[in-house]
Amino acid sequence: MNDTAIAVSGLRKTFGDKVVLDGIDLEVPAGTIFSLLGPNGAGKTTTVNLLTTLMKADGGTARVAGHDLTTDAKAVRAAIGVTGQFAAVDELLTGQENLQLMVDLNRRAGGGKRVVTDLLERFDLVESAKKPASTYSGGMRRKLDLAMTLVGDPRIIFLDEPTTGLDPRSRRTMWSIIRDLVTGGVTIFLTTQYLEEADQLADRIAVLDQGHLVATGTPDELKRRMPGTHVRLRFTTVAELDAAARIFPGATRDDETLALRVPSDGGTKSLRALLDRLDEHSIAAGEFSVQTPDLDDVFLALTGHDTEAAL
Ligand SMILES: Nc1ncnc2c1ncn2[C@@H]1O[C@H](COP(=O)(O)OP(=O)(O)OP(=O)(O)O)[C@@H](O)[C@H]1O
Numbered sequence: 001m002n003d004t005a006i007a008v009s010g011l012r013k014t015f016g017d018k019v020v021l022d023g024i025d026l027e028v029p030a031g032t033i034f035s036l037l038g039p040n041g042a043g044k045t046t047t048v049n050l051l052t053t054l055m056k057a058d059g060g061t062a063r064v065a066g067h068d069l070t071t072d073a074k075a076v077r078a079a080i081g082v083t084g085q086f087a088a089v090d091e092l093l094t095g096q097e098n099l100q101l102m103v104d105l106n107r108r109a110g111g112g113k114r115v116v117t118d119l120l121e122r123f124d125l126v127e128s129a130k131k132p133a134s135t136y137s138g139g140m141r142r143k144l145d146l147a148m149t150l151v152g153d154p155r156i157i158f159l160d161e162p163t164t165g166l167d168p169r170s171r172r173t174m175w176s177i178i179r180d181l182v183t184g185g186v187t188i189f190l191t192t193q194y195l196e197e198a199d200q201l202a203d204r205i206a207v208l209d210q211g212h213l214v215a216t217g218t219p220d221e222l223k224r225r226m227p228g229t230h231v232r233l234r235f236t237t238v239a240e241l242d243a244a245a246r247i248f249p250g251a252t253r254d255d256e257t258l259a260l261r262v263p264s265d266g267g268t269k270s271l272r273a274l275l276d277r278l279d280e281h282s283i284a285a286g287e288f289s290v291q292t293p294d295l296d297d298v299f300l301a302l303t304g305h306d307t308e309a310a311l
């Protein structure tokens with residue numbers, strides 16, 4: 001494989017008259033994490049389905065692991081692993097049996113038992129290995145699902161919303177497993193609705209909205225396209241908010257929450273100046289916080305609507 005794990009150009013997919021992907025381009029260097037970010041229905045799973053040969057595109061070209069998606073689908077399938085949005089775990093089988101099934105399907109000569117034991121240990125599933133998967137929690141199921149994907153030792157792994165529905169602790173476990181995979185040279189194509197997740201994991205992020213990639217870049221690059229750091233002041237009365245808005249003309253106000261956003265570099269000097277200013281005018285703020293932009297702000301800035309409104 002060369003240095004590009006996934007290269008996509010002009011990828012299109014429509015369902016009936018609904019255009020889900022309207023010609024998207026992207027490139028994922030080998031050994032990196034690429035995150036496709038978007039709200040419900042943006043087309044994340046569709047993209048994964050196309051790139052993993054589960055579905056056919058209406059247009060465009062894509063190479064995965066150096067193989068053309070349409071002319072060499074078999075070679076693509078041999079190089080990749082997919083953990084779908086909905087766990088592919090067989091409920092009736094135990095964790096151990098699910099893994100063994102994958103080993104058998106992969107026709108791994110010998111060593112199959114070792115692979116199963118290793119994966120159970122690595123994913124902290126030894127204790128429940130002999131229980132039916134139907135008794136597993138959502139987090140355990142997701143871990144088992146990913147473990148099953150790893151049986152074939154794929155060099156490129158597609159993870160469709162791997163942490164949706166997981167509690168913060170299980171999410172962190174999943175993140176560290178994903179990071180370990182990348183340390184081992186694996187390329188990860190990850191979809192998520194969690195801006196924080198993309199921020200935490202991804203080398204590059206693409207934001208999918210209404211059929212287009214509206215932005216691509218590193219988490220920091222995307223953040224730089226944002227209004228920037230600001231101080232948020234909250235007041236208890238409209239009169240106070242009015243008074244504060246008068247002394248900080250560059251600020252934006254939110255009447256509903258009685259809050260004022262004052263642009264600031266967040267340094268001690270400017271914070272002190274800001275507080276002195278409030279003091280001079282005898283205005284007291286009920287709340288005071290320094291806010292750096294997060295990816296939620298990025299989404300709002302890039303798409304003109306927030307992630308909720310897009311639902
Ligand atoms: N097989 C299909 N037939 C018809 N429409 C489909 C099909 N698969 C997906 N769609 C539509 O395509 C759009 C994108 O769906 P997709 O599942 O790719 O979104 P998503 O970004 O994965 O969303 P979510 O975050 O909810 O998983 C949706 O409007 C969906 O209804």
Ligand SMILES: [Mg+2]
Nearest residue numbers: 044045046085
């Ligand atoms: Mg999906």
